[in-house]
Amino acid sequence: MYSIGAMSKATGVKVPTIRYYEDIGLLRAPGRNAGNQRRYDPHGMQALGFIKHARDLGFALDDIRALMQLNGDLGTDCVEADRIAASQLLNVQARIARLQQLAAELARISHLCDGGNGGQCRVLTALGDHSQCTGAHD
Amino acid sequence: MYSIGAMSKATGVKVPTIRYYEDIGLLRAPGRNAGNQRRYDPHGMQALGFIKHARDLGFALDDIRALMQLNGDLGTDCVEADRIAASQLLNVQARIARLQQLAAELARISHLCDGGNGGQCRVLTALGDHSQCTGAHD
DNA sequence: GTAATTGCTCTAGTCCCTAGAGGTTCAAGA
DNA sequence: TCTTGAACCTCTAGGGACTAGAGCAATTAC
Numbered sequence: 587m588y589s590i591g592a593m594s595k596a597t598g599v600k601v602p603t604i605r606y607y608e609d610i611g612l613l614r615a616p617g618r619n620a621g622n623q624r625r626y627d628p629h630g631m632q633a634l635g636f637i638k639h640a641r642d643l644g645f646a647l648d649d650i651r652a653l654m655q656l657n658g659d660l661g662t663d664c665v666e667a668d669r670i671a672a673s674q675l676l677n678v679q680a681r682i683a684r685l686q687q688l689a690a691e692l693a694r695i696s697h698l699c700d701g702g703n704g705g706q707c708r709v710l711t712a713l714g715d716h717s718q719c720t721g722a723h724d
Numbered sequence: 725m726y727s728i729g730a731m732s733k734a735t736g737v738k739v740p741t742i743r744y745y746e747d748i749g750l751l752r753a754p755g756r757n758a759g760n761q762r763r764y765d766p767h768g769m770q771a772l773g774f775i776k777h778a779r780d781l782g783f784a785l786d787d788i789r790a791l792m793q794l795n796g797d798l799g800t801d802c803v804e805a806d807r808i809a810a811s812q813l814l815n816v817q818a819r820i821a822r823l824q825q826l827a828a829e830l831a832r833i834s835h836l837c838d839g840g841n842g843g844q845c846r847v848l849t850a851l852g853d854h855s856q857c858t859g860a861h862d
Numbered sequence: 863g864t865a866a867t868t869g870c871t872c873t874a875g876t877c878c879c880t881a882g883a884g885g886t887t888c889a890a891g892a
Numbered sequence: 893t894c895t896t897g898a899a900c901c902t903c904t905a906g907g908g909a910c911t912a913g914a915g916c917a918a919t920t921a922c
Contacts, residue, residue, distance in 0.1 A: 636852040675830040692813040714774040
């Protein structure tokens with residue numbers, strides 16, 4: 587039986603966040619000891635680890651909820667789980683592509699600074715004027 | 725003189741968002757016409773364009789506030805503006821690196837699905853077990 | 863036995879908007 | 893000129909995923 591603090595240390599999820607997950611019904615409420623403190627069993631620990639890992643991979647809490655439900659069902663629906671994972675992969679790839687455009691634009695803008703203060707800062711000018719952009723960043 | 729709707733169309737910032745920017749003091753409150761509706765001048769338009777562009781580049785509103793203040797000062801502080809832009813570039817690059825690790829991990833997990841339902845779904849297993857991960861994604 | 867740590871609940875705040883209610887003003891056509 | 897429909901106004905609340913803090917109770921270590 588683990589206290590909430592032990593769970594937090596073991597998984598890397600902060601204590602208030604664990605309580606939050608319980609509040610929104612993502613993590614089942616565990617039993618309590620005589621002093622009304624949460625006491626988790628290994629199943630609870632595994633569930634929290636699953637959530638943490640999926641969060642680290644960028645899944646939304648609603649996705650995780652769906653994945654956990656699949657996990658709970660007998661005859662686990664592999665096709666659906668794979669669909670969610672694949673969609674998340676696409677999502678992440680799209681975000682990467684977009685960020686790469688932004689990085690290119692920022693690098694360009696950043697290099698405009700000549701260190702001097704001769705009137706107008708070209709970094710600021712570039713930020714104000716989208717038409718100076720080389721790529722279509724948005 | 726532009727109405728708020730004209731500003732929205734010209735810059736791509738939604739009407740409630742423009743009012744929000746005014747609320748938080750990012751965009752100066754414009755004058756009003758006889759019927760209490762906002763009327764913007766070209767300066768206001770330019771300011772909103774600046775905000776939009778900077779937001780598209782991923783700057784936080786607080787950064788934008790700082791940049792606009794620099795822009796307003798005489799003897800515009802190019803060094804400070806460049807510092808903010810460079811820091812934002814680092815930020816974006818770090819996010820890209822992290823997302824690329826996630827994408828690799830997700831691609832690996834996604835390929836575990838063999839389409840069958842032979843007991844346990846390996847996608848779900850992989851999500852639950854961080855130790856299966858190839859790279860240190862977090 | 864006492865002090866420090868950990869735990870409890872509850873409320874409110876973060877960021878950046880978005881949605882909706884309920885009302886007023888404007889612009890264009892008949 | 894009148895009417896209609898779009899655009900505008902203020903205000904409040906919600907969203908996602910937490911985070912922070914107050915004020916108190918329980919546990920743990922010495």
